[in-house]
Amino acid sequence: MLVGMACAYFGRIVDDVLSLVTNIFLLVPGVPLLVILAAFMPPGTATVILVLVVTGWAGSARVLRAQAKSIRGKDFVAASVVTGESAVRIMFREILPNMASVVMTTLLGCVIFGIGAQAGLEFLGLGDASVVSWGTNLYWAGNDGALMTGAWWVFVPSGLCIALVAFALAMANYAVDEITNPRLRARRTKTTKTAKSSTTSLKKG
Template sequence: MRPVEQDSQQDIRRRTWQRVRRSGGPRPGLLASLIAPLARSRRARAGAVILALFITGALLAPVLSPGDPARITGAPAAAPSPAHWLGVTPKGQDVLALTLWGARSSLAVGLGAGAAATLVALVVALASAHLGRMVDGLLSVVTNVFLLLPGLPLLVVLAAYMPPGWASTFIVLVVTGWAGAARVLRSQAMSLRSTDFVEAAVVTGQGPVRVMVGEMLPNMASVVMSALLGCVNAAIGAQAGLEFLGLGRSGSVSWGTNLYWAATDGALMTGRWWTFVPSGLAIALVAYALALVNAGVDEATNPRLHRTGSGRP
């Protein structure tokens, strides 16, 4: 009779979990329900258009400006003209070519490092929320240590002692960029850990990975997207800052190295604004676009930010 009783208890638990999940648990279309309001948000659409323009320009750089972007193509320090739309550097390099080719490395490293940092933060957050107090305490200590360390000096020290190159920059950005997102995601995961559908899934004997991925993660979609946008924004700015300080790979072309060479050549003191404004403006516009998309995520997930038909908030 004991096996029959155990089977009946398992059936009761399974039916209870299914009922709780239908009433308040994650829905299969949760991500789609987040994307639909984003598509209706003017801020999110404007940010997506700006990002799409930069990504398209980066992908089409070999077509729009074939050859080596650092080659000498005109008179040194020439101002913008029909032959060179954004002018020429003191070394004779076309600024437009440097800006287009610089977008390839800056966006690739920034997007990749931001996504990797968000993934690390998400794993830490889910593990802290679901694997018990001991694991949570250990991961909280590690997270707090990285949060207490000053960000910019840590970036400079790590980049200075690692071999120059995009791989080293990528690792440095991931190591220094995950802690802040982990703290935010951990708070969200902790609040989900005590919900009925997660508790019911644990009672029915589902494994930790299935509970975290199948039950908790779908309900964290908006917070994860916001954390991703923030990490990407920070990674692009940090990479530009490191390369502006001369810690990038020599000979590489990116927005940060463009600013570095413009400062080295004394562009600001001599009034050659066209050598540093395009790369600086590109960094600012990408950050602005990411902020617009993030604002769209807030509007889609926070009913208080929805606009009424009269146009007032």
């Protein structure tokens, strides 16, 4: 969010430098880098968070930069610049509130990615094996040969929980998009009215 807004607001050299750094991180394969960083760092929650931040910020920054650049050209932002408001105030009081829907959907997408990546790292044995989590459950299930012996009750609940949480967050993401997008909201209202009128016609018939 900070990188995207800084690129959009300051432009020129700041945009060029931060965009170059973002492109470099986008070009680096995320999964191999994730595994390598986790393998060379001490296991633990802090390590997982740091690795996910290092490998996962670039895509979100690119999306938020594009949104912030479109808002940067609006008249109300230009008026704030003319009145002498500080850059920080303009970014957080003028630009950021108009990016709320994109920030929320990006956040939910990052949460889904983080849950899957953490579970994947722990399944590979790169997390803290002494901590009970969905990923470590899958890790111990693999080490104990649960897949080979057909002990589904060892790994199915954890996998199912990961899938359900990801599905719930995806539905929440869709709901946020529908609420904040006027086109989707208008389409839903029109569909609801059409369905109600059809139901009324059937009842009268």
